[in-house]
Amino acid sequence: MRLGVLDVGSNTVHLLVVDAHPGARPLPAHSHKAELRLAQLLDGNGAIGPDGVEKLVDVVRVALQAAEDKGVEDLLPFATSAVREASNADDVLARVQAETGVELQVLTGSEEARLTFLAVRRWFGWSAGKLLVLDIGGGSLEIAYGIDEEPDAAVSLPLGAGRLTAGWLPGDPPSADDIRSLRRHVRAEIARTVGEFSRFGAPDHVVATSKTFKQLARIAGAARSADGLYVQRELKRDSLETWVPRLAAMTTAQRSALPGVSEGRSGQLVAGALVAEAAMDLYGVENLEVCPWALREGVILRRLDHMGSA
Secondary structure (H helix, E strand, O other): OEEEEEEEOOOEEEEEEEEOOOOOOOEEEEEEEEEOOHHHOEOOOOOEOHHHHHHHHHHHHHHHHHHHHOOOOEEEEEEOHHHHOOOOHHHHHHHHHHHHOOOOEEOOHHHHHHHHHHHHHHHHOHHHOOEEEEEEOOOOEEEEEEOOOOOOEEEEEOOOHHHHHHHHOOOOOOOHHHHHHHHHHHHHHHHHHHHHHHOOOOOOEEEEEOHHHHHHHHHOOOOOHHHOOOOOOEEEHHHHHHHHHHHHHOOHHHHHOOOOOOHHHHOOHHHHHHHHHHHHHHOOOOEEEEOOOOHHHHHHHHHHHHHHHO
């Protein structure tokens, strides 16, 4: 059957259409994205303002039409941290449903981490052993660890690249003092989680997902996205540590000229790099592999699992 996943994230609203059935690999059929940056549209009270809500309704309506055009039989709509943590989340969700008919399921941070972990596990298989999975979104950082399809530990931290950029790095390029303050904040937040994971022992394989890690790996020399899903892409900590001060010294326009860095994400890359560097350092990761599957694929896989057991 043809499934659609509508992901209302902190940076983008992304419709992914796949052809799938239980036990088979989901095959992408269509992708539709709109940059919304909800994490940066919150007002002083933490609410999504009227303009932001209007834009969200419009984008969901367009995505819904695209899903219909592509013959989607079952649409799985969900929202992540930007909507989840908005002070007017209930009003926003009610407005979207009233005007589009789409009832967004708001995932908890733990659910995000667990579904992303499921996707990574299915991609690499059982031979990957104990997995540590890192995912930097626009609004949050997810960390999960385990040897099965359900992680033994999963946390979500408010360390998304968009959120941190809006709240901590106003300059272009950001000032050295702002970089230092954000670095201290990020490391303190991540350090609180290390003990929870370290009791399970060292992972056999460390994996990262998300656009931030893909872009960091690309500028550090990994293969282009055009080279295909199945090319191994890695990010080494020493390479990242070399790039962080270079990225911090660049303007947004200069970063957008780097290989693999999109104009829309270039403003967030410094914050994302600080989070990635801190996570790799504090968790003792020298090298990680980038996985092409993440949260959206996890949502699809969970839905297929339920269909197969029905």
